[in-house]
Amino acid sequence: MPSLAPHIESVPGSGIRRVFEIAMKLDDVTMLVVGEPDVPVARHIIDAARRAWAEDRTGYTPNGGITPLREALVAKLARENQIQADVEQVWVTVGATQALHQAMGLVLSPGSEILVPDPGYTTFTMNAHMLDARAVPYQLAPEAEFQPDLEALEHLVTDRTRAIIVNSPSNPLGVVFGEATLRRILDFAKRHDLWVISDEVYEYFTYGPKHVSLAALDDDDRVFSVFSLSKTYAMTGVRVGYLVTPKGLADTMRTVQEAQISCVAEPDQYAALAAVTGDNQPVADAREHYRENLDLARGLLDERGIAYLDPEGAFYLWIDVSHASRGDVATWAEDFLLSHRVAVAPGSAFGRTGEGWIRISLASPADALTRGLSALPAP
Template structure:
């Protein structure tokens, strides 16, 4: 049997999926491990997809997506993100997962370095390894409010650094980056002529802190922005996202989209169009559901004196279990699942800085969250 490309062996496995797959084989598990909305897809979105199928709208579309959807996204970006772009800068993708991979593939060559947040979403490092590039973590630590230390980031830049990944609101932390921090990172990128790849999947879920799209501050076309409909509209399995590129890349994007996916399925695009242009009441209701769950969870953790980060966005809680995990939170999370029937994501799955922490998903029934959190060992217990 021929061998695979040597760099493929360096792609790390997902510590989140490890726990999820173990949990899938057990009964009566409190599932707090996977970041998936627990609310139904809005009716008008499902209706649009069914209508497209019944009308046999199942052919190829332009590589970038159907024109009404791209135009609706241009209007949405101007209205909600203060981001004013041409339709040829907006490319409909198979979720934000493809958008992020596409952006990295455009700017990273073999051996190039990309700065990635630590803790940060696992795909950032996995993508870099898939491209035979080198992910270089920058720490998001309690000492800096889980925001980047820009001086330390700059010290990590080498002559091989090509890009930096930004994720706000953050998965797994729920931190929302302030405008001044985003501007400081853009200034750093300009000094070293770096690309910026921004993951804004959780843009609609913030709690008292406004979301700022870093591309709205970009004066010299160095930002790629990845967005998703998955979390916002409870469409995780539909797989629709979009990538917003700097100007002038339309011919290149047509080629890379054709090579990678050709186009997103047309019924899915019609569902996305209905989601973007339709009633956003369900989105507001989902946000309030997550906010209530957040209040329930943080009150319970405070009562039990368990250290945690009070998030400003997304729908996760970052919880310190170092008093129990003894330096191996991945192993502890597996034992916790088997003994307590509670599935949580080990913080080490998100990078070295996550050791001793866990991430739980707040997109769940309140009773499931309460059961899971009451099972956590309290300090001194």
């Protein structure tokens, strides 16, 4: 058979999905490996999707999405993110995954480089390889409280560097970057004339620090903002996100959106519209549920003397198992799954700096958290 494009062979697999797929073949597994909200979708969202199907709203929509949804997102961005955008800057996508790939595809070309956080979400690096570009990790180190080292960033820039990805609140770390840090990143991007891709999927889930959107601080149109309804409204399988672009890209976006997806399914867009404009109490309730789970997890880990990073956002817990993993946390996580029937994500799946750590999801039932964390080996 003919060969695939050479750069496709370099796309790394997901260490998270590897554990997940093994777990799916086993019985009685405590699932803490993926970020799947354990709360139900709000009834008004389900009803909106049902009405759309019943009314046969199943045709093509404008590439950017139905106008009521885009207008609702413009209002939400102004109200909650302090981002002043117009409708032609807001593009409804197949989840944040497509929004992220779309943004990277707009700014990267074969052989170019993008700075990605390490630890950072797996698709940052996977997308770069898919585009025949190079992901250059910038370290978020424990000794720096997992904050970016701006001086170190300066040494990573080459004449091929085109962009930097910023993820706050962070997956997998739960770190939230403050306004001062975000402004320094923007200043860095300006000095080197870089695009900035801001992943803000967990914007609604912070525990103390306030989430700040990078585009709200941007004064020269270099920020692409990636948002999702999946985690916020427990709609992971509905696949609706949105990309907020700098000004002046509407014609380009119509073209690339048509080439990639044409448009998001119409019933899904009406579900999204109900989510964005409807009662937000279910989101507040979910945040409180995750906060309670965090308190439970802290107590269990403290009692057993297991170190972890106290998260400020998202719904994950970054746990140090270096005392047990012996320098190969990916193998340890698989062995732990097979021996204890507990699925966790190995930290090395998120980058080299994640070696010796695991990520567990707090968006889980309390009894599953108790079972899973109680099985972890104490130092």
